[in-house]
Amino acid sequence: MIYLFIIYPILYLIILITGIINYAKIKDNFYLKLFLFFIAYSLTTEILGFVIGVLYEINTYPINNGWILVSHFFYLFFFLSLLKSAFKRNIVKYGIVCYTIYTLINISFFSDYLTEFLDINSIVGGILIVISIMIYFSELVQSDGILNLKKSMFFWISLGALFFYIGVIPVDVIAKFINFGVVLRVITLLLNLLMAGFFITGFIVSEKEYNR
Amino acid sequence: MEQERIQILVLVVTIIVIVLAATLVVFLLYFQKKKTAYILKQREIQQRFDKEITKSKLEIQEQALQNISWEIHDNVGQLLSVAKIQLNILQLNAPQEQQIKIQETGDIVSKSLQELRGLAKSLNPDAIKNRGFEESISNEVDRFNRLKFVNASLKILGEPFSLSNEKEIILFRIFQEFSNNTLKYSKAKNLAISINYTNNQLEFIAEDDGIGFDLTDESNQNGIGLLNMKSRTKLIGGEIEIKSAKEKGTKIFITCPK
Ligand SMILES: Nc1ncnc2c1ncn2[C@@H]1O[C@H](COP(=O)(O)OP(=O)(O)O)[C@@H](O)[C@H]1O
Ligand SMILES: [Mg+2]
Numbered sequence: 001m002i003y004l005f006i007i008y009p010i011l012y013l014i015i016l017i018t019g020i021i022n023y024a025k026i027k028d029n030f031y032l033k034l035f036l037f038f039i040a041y042s043l044t045t046e047i048l049g050f051v052i053g054v055l056y057e058i059n060t061y062p063i064n065n066g067w068i069l070v071s072h073f074f075y076l077f078f079f080l081s082l083l084k085s086a087f088k089r090n091i092v093k094y095g096i097v098c099y100t101i102y103t104l105i106n107i108s109f110f111s112d113y114l115t116e117f118l119d120i121n122s123i124v125g126g127i128l129i130v131i132s133i134m135i136y137f138s139e140l141v142q143s144d145g146i147l148n149l150k151k152s153m154f155f156w157i158s159l160g161a162l163f164f165y166i167g168v169i170p171v172d173v174i175a176k177f178i179n180f181g182v183v184l185r186v187i188t189l190l191l192n193l194l195m196a197g198f199f200i201t202g203f204i205v206s207e208k209e210y211n212r
Numbered sequence: 213m214e215q216e217r218i219q220i221l222v223l224v225v226t227i228i229v230i231v232l233a234a235t236l237v238v239f240l241l242y243f244q245k246k247k248t249a250y251i252l253k254q255r256e257i258q259q260r261f262d263k264e265i266t267k268s269k270l271e272i273q274e275q276a277l278q279n280i281s282w283e284i285h286d287n288v289g290q291l292l293s294v295a296k297i298q299l300n301i302l303q304l305n306a307p308q309e310q311q312i313k314i315q316e317t318g319d320i321v322s323k324s325l326q327e328l329r330g331l332a333k334s335l336n337p338d339a340i341k342n343r344g345f346e347e348s349i350s351n352e353v354d355r356f357n358r359l360k361f362v363n364a365s366l367k368i369l370g371e372p373f374s375l376s377n378e379k380e381i382i383l384f385r386i387f388q389e390f391s392n393n394t395l396k397y398s399k400a401k402n403l404a405i406s407i408n409y410t411n412n413q414l415e416f417i418a419e420d421d422g423i424g425f426d427l428t429d430e431s432n433q434n435g436i437g438l439l440n441m442k443s444r445t446k447l448i449g450g451e452i453e454i455k456s457a458k459e460k461g462t463k464i465f466i467t468c469p470k
Contacts, residue, residue: 137236137240140240140244141240141243141244141247148248149240149241149244159237162233162237163230163233163234166229166230166233167226167229167230167233169229170222170225170226170229171222171226174218174219174221174222177218178215178218178219179215181215181216181219182219183216183219183220183222183223184219184222186223187222187223187226191226194230
């Protein structure tokens with residue numbers, strides 16, 4: 001059962017390979033290239049997590065907490081880069097500032113980064129990301145720019161992130177109170193599959209001219 | 213047991229949340245599709261509107277040119293004719309030594325009259341209609357050569373056919389715009405024109421061997437001449453390619469469907 005965790009590295013490996021094959025489509029945008037690095041980083045995290053945590057059964061909290069923080073900041077800056085309206089950008093910017101301050105205080109005084117799961121961080125960050133995706137959508141609805149959303153990698157990434165974070169929030173909340181049981185593991189796995197599906201589809205169907 | 217129930221509850225909550233998010237996305241896509249359709253339609257309307265504008269501008273221009281043409285022909289032409297007649301009368305009772313001078317002056321007046329008639333014809337849309345595209349071009353070529361503006365040549369290939377009046381006038385105006393530029397800016401010695409009639413379209417090429425210019429240069433985009441050539445070609449459903457390079461001359465290549 002525990003070996004089911006091998007699925008995660010494999011999943012990220014598939015996303016990474018699809019991304020590299022379709023690199024030409026995304027090479028015009030800095031954040032999309034960064035996204036590829038982020039995927040590579042996630043893959044490393046998952047491999048380390050699998051080797052250290054599952055095979056050697058050593059505590060992987062620092063690795064996982066690192067991933068949580070990096071992913072939150074990555075997505076927040078990613079969606080910030082997509083926004084044009086100054087007002088909406090400011091909302092996300094303040095979100096990022098507050099989140100940074102909160103994280104610093106939390107790690108310095110309350111949570112132990114090395115030995116426990118940064119649960120509140122995970123919840124707050126997830127909510128912030130969902131909010132910034134909603135803001136991005138609200139701008140999409142108003143803009144004339146993109147006439148074909150399906151050809152935009154940004155849109156596919158936002159779908160993947162939206163479903164993942166919106167689904168993972170209840171899990172994170174409840175994981176604070178009970179043990180991380182089978183059902184929660186299955187939910188997390190399904191959410192990851194869903195997200196990977198969106199990313200992979202995005203790499204395949206998006207088009208270069210919409211990824212600038 | 214209790215833990216299991218809570219986990220199932222989480223599952224249900226997650227599913228609900230995901231479904232809500234999915235609904236949102238579907239709604240977004242639906243809205244976007246509607247909007248796309250709307251924008252496309254707006255664009256189409258805008259394009260049609262632009263076309264109408266270009267068309268009516270052209271009509272006004274043609275009207276103005278026609279008036280100028282009439283004015284030249286009827287007024288200035290009439291005056292010159294009168295001058296000619298008076299010169300003739302003068303010649304009859306002038307002393308011998310002035311006869312030749314008066315004769316020469318009379319010839320100049322006749323020539324002016326002739327040139328003005330030619331000019332009036334090249335301006336007048338009706339004259340272009342009557343003479344047709346090919347002959348109008350050939351007249352312009354003769355006029356350039358006669359006045360020693362440039363050394364112009366015309367080459368015709370293929371089996372000639374005529375286009376609709378509208379297309380012929382517009383094509384001719386494009387050519388006039390081009391030749392005006394050649395005379396004004398290019399310092400060219402030669403102007404080569406060729407008309408090629410193919411099965412389903414007419415190909416028109418005009419090329420000067422003058423100083424040329426940089427098409428990408430901002431300062432050359434201020435003129436409306438080049439823009440007009442493009443919008444006019446579009447109006448008759450043709451395609452135009454303008455090529456120019458410094459010291460290499462300038463060339464237009466137009467294809468117009470039958
Ligand atoms: N045949 C040509 N040879 C050299 N330069 C040209 C020629 N045609 C156009 N140009 C350059 O391109 C510019 C734009 O031309 P045009 O659009 O007809 O505007 P306009 O004639 O009103 O200046 C001219 O100012 C001239 O510098
Ligand atoms: Mg001009």
